[in-house]
Amino acid sequence: MPGWRPLPAAAVTAVLLLWVFSCGHGEASTDFANMTALQKHVEFFDRDKDGIITPSEMFEGYVALGCDAEFARATVASVSAGVGPITSPVDAPLPHFSIYVEYIHKAMHGSDTGAYDAKGRFVPEKFEEIFTKHAKVRPDALTSMEIEEMILANRDPLDPQSWAAPEKEWGLIYKLASDTEGFLHKDSARGIYDGSVFYKLEEQRTSSRSDM
Numbered sequence: 001m002p003g004w005r006p007l008p009a010a011a012v013t014a015v016l017l018l019w020v021f022s023c024g025h026g027e028a029s030t031d032f033a034n035m036t037a038l039q040k041h042v043e044f045f046d047r048d049k050d051g052i053i054t055p056s057e058m059f060e061g062y063v064a065l066g067c068d069a070e071f072a073r074a075t076v077a078s079v080s081a082g083v084g085p086i087t088s089p090v091d092a093p094l095p096h097f098s099i100y101v102e103y104i105h106k107a108m109h110g111s112d113t114g115a116y117d118a119k120g121r122f123v124p125e126k127f128e129e130i131f132t133k134h135a136k137v138r139p140d141a142l143t144s145m146e147i148e149e150m151i152l153a154n155r156d157p158l159d160p161q162s163w164a165a166p167e168k169e170w171g172l173i174y175k176l177a178s179d180t181e182g183f184l185h186k187d188s189a190r191g192i193y194d195g196s197v198f199y200k201l202e203e204q205r206t207s208s209r210s211d212m
Contacts, residue, residue: 037194038108038120039101044198046101053099055080064202065176083107110162111155115193122193131186141183144174176201 035043045053045061053061055076062072080097087103088096099107105120114126130142134150137143142150151166177188177197191197 035101036105036116036120037122038104038116040195041193042099042104042195043101044195044202045099051101053101055097058099061198064205065198066201066205067172067176109165110159111151111166112162113150113154127190127193130189135186138183140186142174142189143182143184144178147174147184 042053043049045058047057047060058076058079059072062075063069067075080099083099083104085096086107087100088098089100089103092098092100105116105118108116108118108120113130115123115130117123130150131139133153134146135142136146147170151170154166155163173189173192174184177192178184188197191200
């Protein structure tokens with residue numbers, strides 16, 4: 001999820017309490033047929049496909065991907081508090097913890113790969129640069145060290161507040177989508193940018209649980 005930073009423990013608790021006692025949200029008008037790549041990236045978490053990602057939907061999404069409940073709760077609190085107010089329309093009901101898919105581009109942060117443009121559209125050339133510049137062991141995959149090198153190379157020295165988000169995002173991506181040999185494959189990385197890999201991961205997890 002874009003544009004989020006970790007919250008202190010006390011702030012997480014406060015956000016969770018507000019989340020528990022607030023359940024209403026407004027209406028959205030997302031054009032699902034013409035979504036940008038960034039909108040598709042977050043749309044997995046919009047479980048009822050109404051254009052609004054509530055904290056409870058986000059929690060459900062993280063758990064569906066295989067994250068434990070404690071991690072999911074803390075992440076939802078941070079993301080909701082950081083991204084919700086930025087993407088909420090002025091007439092959205094308070095508190096602004098729900099994320100409006102239509103306005104997710106407003107929550108984009110610096111120090112990223114540039115594979116999304118300012119409107120959240122996919123930029124193929126920048127995506128290819130991830131691998132031409134940083135994939136040393138294999139041309140079609142990234143190791144954890146190569147991902148860390150990429151993150152450091154993309155850091156904007158004038159925007160240190162943006163440094164934490166890529167660390168968290170790519171750390172989670174690598175944990176969820178890398179293979180047993182420690183490689184994050186190019187097709188999996190591409191699927192992160194349009195959200196398609198999230199559905200594959202959920203399907204794999206559901207299938208593995210049903211086989212037990």
